[in-house]
Amino acid sequence: MTDALLQVDDLRVTFAVGGREVRAVDGISFTVSPGATLAIIGESGSGKTVSCRAIMGLLPTGTAIGGSARLRGTELLGLSDAELRRYRGSDLAMVFQDPARSLNPTMRVGLQITEAITTHRATRGGRQSKREAQQQAIELLRLVRIPAAERRFHEYPHQLSGGMRQRVMIAMALACRPKLLIADEATTALDVTTQAQIMELLLELQEELGMALIMISHDLGLAASYADEVIVMYAGKIVEQAPAAGLFGAGGAVRMRYTRALLDAIPHLERPAHTLLPVVTGRPPDPTALPPGCSFAPRCQYAEDDCRAKVPALAEHVPGHRWACWHPCENGAAPHD
Ligand SMILES: Nc1ncnc2c1ncn2[C@@H]1O[C@H](COP(=O)(O)OP(=O)(O)O)[C@@H](O)[C@H]1O
Ligand SMILES: [Mg+2]
Incomplete structure (x- = not known):
């Protein structure tokens, strides 16, 4: 896509912790168009913050980063600190979770x-x-x-x-009048009413200033109500990506079993007013010891032998809708009640 503001290709971030490899971000690709709102959701530890810090050049020096992140065609990965500061000062900005700190x-x-x-x-x-x-x-x-x-x-x-x-x-x-603002759990520390006010403010500013917004959240309801497009991350990978309306709206068609499990745990998605990401049974895998097949398989009630043996590739099965699952939900599955 030539009109992309940000194009991320096969981004990988690996930390060495106590002699073991932590693949915090494992080959993610996505595009942000000018003025668009992208939500990246996932449980704690799924690699949301590390992805954005890699793009911003805010990871500790020496961190192994692979792939590509281009802003209007200019490669950001591997830029010197001084060069990056220019972008951070003009095109890119990030708001973090904890303003007090x-x-x-x-x-x-x-x-x-x-x-x-x-x-x-x-x-x-x-x-x-x-x-x-x-x-x-x-x-x-x-x-x-x-x-x-x-x-x-x-x-x-x-x-x-x-x-x-x-x-x-x-x-x-x-x-710096950024073209792209990354809000990393920017409202998580706030009470529900204030959260909504800050989200409204961000969206108003986005329109006034014509900027794109990446909204990182573990709050599925927030993503459903505010974003154009949603990326669901699990254990460092994108497991599903679609327009928000395609996932959550009337006739929405979630395909990946993890996204489905997240949705099913929300009582009323029609009114997704700031519902915290519900707990799916089990815990995310240890990032230093990922299972051989699909990372979600150990928690998935639909997992079969192939799920435990081979990693499902993320593929665009329907235009604009990507998912990675060997046994996805049927399309047109009963909408959530
Ligand atoms: N500086 C670091 N050194 C080692 N591991 C890290 C570091 N920063 C993050 N991680 C690990 O990378 C993974 C992804 O973290 P993060 O992106 O912060 O998750 P999220 O933002 O989705 O909650 C986690 O397993 C986390 O422990
Ligand atoms: Mg985070």
Whole structure:
């Protein structure tokens, strides 16, 4: 696809832990179009954060990374820190789960945003007066709908609520007017009402600023209600990918057994208001000792001998809909009740 904003091909990330290999990300490929919203969902440990950190160049030095991640055709993997900083400062930004840990507790929030703005300007080779940068910081606080922005500018993180701190983090991420914002469990630490407000804010900003959004979540309901497209990850691999409406909407047709199990554990998917990813019986496999066949087979009630012997390939069985399963759900299976 030539109009892709981000094109990820066969991304692999391997850590060496105590002499053993952890294949945290095992050959994932996906594309994000300009302005699109992609949700990446999966249980804890499935490789969501590591994938995005690899793309952002935020993994520890020495981490083994393979494959390709191109932003408007430019390869990001293997860029030097200085080069990456340029992209991180202009095209790519990431918001993390825990704003309390990501903000500097000893610095007024306005100054933290001002710093993000001036750093971004400097990497672009531009200059700007401190006053201008401060004015822009206040505008960013307004952009993320923080009331009394001039007053909040002078406050410290601890004076703000969790939701307000997350808005500040988003403001900092937006300082560079990114083309792609990655929100990694950005609302997980917040209460349900605040979560919804922040999600609405992200979607509004996405439209206002024309950016693409990758929303990482273990919250299937969140993905169902906000994303255009959904990727389901399991043990470092993509196991299913489809337009959100194709999976969850009326006549939605989930095929992979793991996705199905996740959906079946939600009582009312028609109203998927922020339902935490339900627990599927059993636990994800030990990443240092993956089973030989399908990683989900040990937890799958439909697993047969072939599932335990051979890894099912992720293939586009229907245009726009990929899944990896030897014995998928029948198409048109009874919609979830
Ligand atoms: N720095 C690291 N060193 C070793 N293993 C790591 C490191 N970071 C993550 N992992 C492992 O990689 C796997 C994927 O982690 P992660 O992407 O954080 O999962 P998720 O975000 O889906 O919860 C996990 O098994 C995790 O323990
Ligand atoms: Mg994570």
